[in-house]
Amino acid sequence: xxxxxxxxxxxxxxxxxxxxxxxxxxxxxxxxxxxxxxxxxxxxxxxxxxxxxxxxxxxxxxxxxxxxxxxxxxxxxxxxxxxxxxxxxxxxxxxxxxxxxxxxxxxxxxxxxxxxxxxxxxxxxxxxxxxxxxxxxxxxxxxxxxxxxxxxxxxxxxxxxxxxxxxxxxxxxxxxxxxxxxxxxxxxxxxxxxxxxxxxxxxxxxxxxxxxxxxxxxxxxxxxxxxxxxxxxxxxxxxxxxxxxxxxxxxxxxxxxxxxxxxxxxxxxxxxxxxxxxxxxxxxxxxxxxxxxxxxxxxxxxxxxxxxxxxxxxxxxxxxxxxxxxxxxxxxxxxxxxxxxxxxxxxxxxxxxxxxxxxxxxxxxxxxxxxxxxxxxxxxxxxxxxxxxxxxxxxxxxxxxxxxxxxxxxxxxxxxxxxxxxxxxxxxxxxxxxxxxxxxxxxxxxxxxxxxxxxxxxxxxxxxxxxxxxxxxxxxxxxxxxxxxxxxxxxxxxxxxxxxxxxxxxxxxxxxxxxxxxxxxxxxxxxxxxxxxxxxxxxxxxxxxxxxxxxxxxxxxxxxxxxxxxxxxxxxxxxxxxxxxxxxxxxxxxxxxxxxxxxxxxxxxxxxx
Numbered sequence: 001x002x003x004x005x006x007x008x009x010x011x012x013x014x015x016x017x018x019x020x021x022x023x024x025x026x027x028x029x030x031x032x033x034x035x036x037x038x039x040x041x042x043x044x045x046x047x048x049x050x051x052x053x054x055x056x057x058x059x060x061x062x063x064x065x066x067x068x069x070x071x072x073x074x075x076x077x078x079x080x081x082x083x084x085x086x087x088x089x090x091x092x093x094x095x096x097x098x099x100x101x102x103x104x105x106x107x108x109x110x111x112x113x114x115x116x117x118x119x120x121x122x123x124x125x126x127x128x129x130x131x132x133x134x135x136x137x138x139x140x141x142x143x144x145x146x147x148x149x150x151x152x153x154x155x156x157x158x159x160x161x162x163x164x165x166x167x168x169x170x171x172x173x174x175x176x177x178x179x180x181x182x183x184x185x186x187x188x189x190x191x192x193x194x195x196x197x198x199x200x201x202x203x204x205x206x207x208x209x210x211x212x213x214x215x216x217x218x219x220x221x222x223x224x225x226x227x228x229x230x231x232x233x234x235x236x237x238x239x240x241x242x243x244x245x246x247x248x249x250x251x252x253x254x255x256x257x258x259x260x261x262x263x264x265x266x267x268x269x270x271x272x273x274x275x276x277x278x279x280x281x282x283x284x285x286x287x288x289x290x291x292x293x294x295x296x297x298x299x300x301x302x303x304x305x306x307x308x309x310x311x312x313x314x315x316x317x318x319x320x321x322x323x324x325x326x327x328x329x330x331x332x333x334x335x336x337x338x339x340x341x342x343x344x345x346x347x348x349x350x351x352x353x354x355x356x357x358x359x360x361x362x363x364x365x366x367x368x369x370x371x372x373x374x375x376x377x378x379x380x381x382x383x384x385x386x387x388x389x390x391x392x393x394x395x396x397x398x399x400x401x402x403x404x405x406x407x408x409x410x411x412x413x414x415x416x417x418x419x420x421x422x423x424x425x426x427x428x429x430x431x432x433x434x435x436x437x438x439x440x441x442x443x444x445x446x447x448x449x450x451x452x453x454x455x456x457x458x459x460x461x462x463x464x465x466x467x468x469x470x471x472x473x474x475x476x477x478x479x480x481x482x483x484x485x486x487x488x489x490x491x492x493x494x495x496x497x498x499x500x501x502x503x504x505x506x507x508x509x510x511x512x513x514x515x516x517x518x519x520x521x522x523x524x525x526x527x528x529x530x531x532x533x534x535x536x537x538x539x540x541x542x543x544x545x546x547x548x549x550x551x552x553x554x555x556x557x558x559x560x561x562x563x564x565x566x567x568x569x570x571x572x573x574x575x576x577x578x579x580x581x582x583x584x585x586x587x588x589x590x591x592x593x594x595x596x597x598x599x600x601x602x603x604x605x606x607x608x609x
Contacts, residue, residue, distance in 0.1 A: 057281025521583025
């Protein structure tokens with residue numbers, strides 16, 4: 001009979017689930033009947049339910065309909081002997097390194113995203129009892145979110161995943177972005193905590209999961225942390241996100257497919273990049289194992305860890321251990337090759353296939369210096385996402401009740417931006433760029449960020465956004481633009497666009513913005529450039545005024561490379577950075593400064609005259 005063994009961190013027992021397995025095509029078809037919990041094994045290919053690209057390998061979505069559930073003591077699951085033979089990666093180090101080079105050069109370097117996760121798979125012949133492997137993980141790992149074995153009758157998954165993807169309990173949605181990998185005993189953990197690459201990786205996945213929380217929680221997610229996630233052989237850094245939500249838990253799963261820690265950002269384009277460069281399916285790697293149920297009050301519950309640090313064992317005895325590395329602008333092929341070896345060795349060591357002696361790390365993670373370094377990571381982050389506040393605390397009277405339409409250019413940063421605009425008092429509608437038919441119903445039109453080359457008007461998205469921005473601009477209606485939106489706005493104002501010498505992906509900077517120093521976060525590879533001479537006296541060394549076909553425009557210009565960080569005219573304003581990002585400490589204050597003047601002269605379309 002199909003069964004599952006589940007152990008959650010800190011528990012003194014193992015949950016034993018048995019039942020029947022059904023295969024369904026979509027998340028909405030997962031049965032949700034009170035009294036019958038369901039354990040769903042969700043493959044990566046389900047990402048197509050969001051309309052995103054993937055190489056479809058046909059891996060099925062299998063559901064264990066739980067008919068029996070009981071607990072057994074840990075002692076009932078001793079570590080046993082297993083044997084692995086003929087092991088090795090499906091891609092050689094050189095092959096994987098070349099893919100890393102291509103992604104860094106052709107994708108991150110060309111503005112396609114901030115980070116991407118590329119995987120390869122260790123395969124071997126497996127002999128032994130899978131329960132012995134589960135016992136080895138119980139004995140040899142620590143700090144896991146779930147240690148599990150699932151036998152559907154068609155495949156076996158056994159793993160020790162460190163990461164909750166998403167959970168729902170008592171109406172609270174929680175996510176758990178984890179990033180950064182330190183191999184215990186390989187050096188000083190303080191150096192790991194100071195490493196800019198590791199810090200930026202965590203910030204980027206935090207931003208990406210805040211985008212998801214903005215879609216599934218009524219007021220977005222509130223951030224707690226960061227913390228160290230100490231395991232037997234590896235240590236990671238993590239945040240926790242929480243927010244109140246009311247969606248069906250299957251919708252929560254769909255809207256959060258899949259974690260940026262195993263895909264990249266922005267998620268839609270990350271899926272394209274993964275398909276383009278991996279050129280093969282992922283099966284269950286990066287998917288989730290989801291336990292769906294109801295509580296005593298009849299409310300839906302969900303607990304769904306990510307399928308990483310997981311081995312798939314096929315009926316003919318082939319073991320597959322997929323592992324990935326997060327590629328960012330600081331990455332090197334050698335470093336990412338080494339990370340995949342480290343991650344594979346972590347699971348293989350726990351299984352006893354690779355000799356290893358776990359090191360005591362939890363005491364080190366509690367030192368005062370470690371806690372100080374972790375706390376300091378939040379010093380320059382946006383308090384909007386870290387603090388709770390009373391409803392209406394940020395409302396701007398001149399914005400209250402006005403309607404903003406946000407045009408989404410394939411980056412759900414727009415969902416975070418929508419929460420900020422709502423906090424300022426606006427009502428907000430978000431529309432994908434390819435569904436917009438009219439924008440005349442808005443008091444304010446916001447053109448959001450997105451991947452791609454803004455000068456490529458052969459791209460249907462760029463051509464459509466160019467037309468939309470031009471139309472709103474020509475009508476003299478209030479317009480605000482972010483990142484890609486500003487690049488297209490600037491080009492319509494006659495400013496040239498340029499690719500940055502190096503990508504500004506997940507980068508926080510202090511800069512002077514119309515006379516005030518602000519800290520903001522960038523995710524871009526392109527920018528407008530101020531090349532024309534100013535037409536009037538500059539209020540400061542980094543601000544200049546130029547004449548355009550749409551009236552005088554004030555530019556906030558970088559004093560070194562002349563890139564345009566922000567611009568404003570009579571009816572429009574734009575910023576190259578992301579005010580909604582957790583990296584933008586002053587993002588809300590910038591919106592409070594730039595938006596009211598745009599609406600002060602505008603008559604609402606809902607008001608006659």
